[in-house]
Amino acid sequence: MSRFFKIWWLLTSLSSQVALRSSFGAILFFVGKILRFGLFIAFILVLESKVKSIAGYSIWQMILFFSTFNLIDVTAQFLLREVYRFRSYIVRGEFDFILIKPLPPLFRSLFGGSDILDLPILILSIILIIISMTKVGDINLTNILLFLLLTINGLIIALAFHIFTLGIGILTTEVDNTIMLYRDLTQMARFPVDIYRQPAQSLLTFVIPVGIMITFPPKALLGLLSPILIIISLTLGVVFLYLSLRLWNFGLKHYQSASS
Template identity: 25%
Template sequence: MFYLSVFFQYMAQYIKTKLQYRTDLLVEFFSDLMSQAVNLIFILVVFGHTDLLHGWTRDEMIFIYGFFLVPFALFGAFFNIWDFNERYIVRGELDRVLTRPVHSLFQIILERMELESLLGAVTGFIIMGYAGSRLDLDFHWYDVPIFLLFVIGGMFIYAGVFIALATISFWSDARSSIMPMMYNISNYGRYPIDIYNRVIRYILTWVLPFAFVGVYPSAYFLGKKEWYVYSFLTPVMGVAFFVLALLLWNAGIKRYRGAGN
């Protein structure tokens, strides 16, 4: 209850701060929409030259992209730690965080919260609704909890991978970072996994499991029965990678000795 109370207090203060600069907030919304529109246009351009892509139709690809946006939006809103190395290690702000009686990772997540990223989830629902209507998909009451389970699992996969990457800073405080490269790799998870060669499919499934964020959970709603097992592995992979990242974080915190002078 203490952590929940702290979370809502941080959220309230964040909203108050953002509402002081409404124009900046609108610009951020517009920027996110433009980014999502570009990715959607790319899919439409590809299917302007072909009817199928390795057995996948245009509307199925659009549905996968829409689903991908939901867990990605949650990740962007609550696990925005791409600048952890620069801000907390190089500049020494982690010292301030460690003086407080709250878990260090929890504090950093709250400090770097970006609730405006949740707009991506709204866009994702709209895109899924459009594609689902064209595909005549049937939904049942039990699909709602399954959907939530898949979305949370996908969010934890992203969080686990990027938190694990952030922990490298505890052993190497160099300014260089592989975060941007990993963001680019993660984009492959928004497309059907079987359009890639075997090595890439393996990496995106078991090493950097971004396929569990988009294509695998979407396969359940698209009726791809051959991938149902992978679909229901999504929350399992999410918990596994997040727990692993948390263990790495705790080990790194124990090793941390403070900023130099």
């Protein structure tokens, strides 16, 4: 395990050096990400000033949902940034070099360099979650533990989505649009999926499980999630990860190294 951590650390420090090579670009990306975060919070505040509650949720509950969305979405982006570079490895044949190295290719393709520019938003999200927790009222230790458990489950589903993308990438060379489609789907969960009408709500919860991934952790924190839904969430997380690994293995078996 420590070997994997050392390799991840090495690859991340290298990719960080690349990201910070141009201070002009790094500053603009940093400002852009903070601005996007701040403007969306402003949007929620303006909305709440007129409607008092959205789908029954108060302002701090909405901020909790939005912060949890950012926590899961940005953690996935931070850790799994290498997936965004995977297409060029396939198209240019560089994936062959990854395959022959004494390192699991899935690990290399997922964790081959984290994006340091995502860290500020990650820290900001955690701070906002803690502030929201103090503002939304009664929260007990069980709810906090369930929140952490379901957040980890959300990250597992995010990981599965990324593995699916890699598998599809090997089979079709299509990566960029698939990953951006995933990003758009997760964007739908910036607000709790309860705001959407049926059948969109069920689709977003159980078929494309961004609801389970992002909306369920804060709902558990607020004590709004039944035990059966918690069990379904955890089961779906495991099933999703299993299916994604099957697709990855299927992709590897059919990889033809055509570009090298």
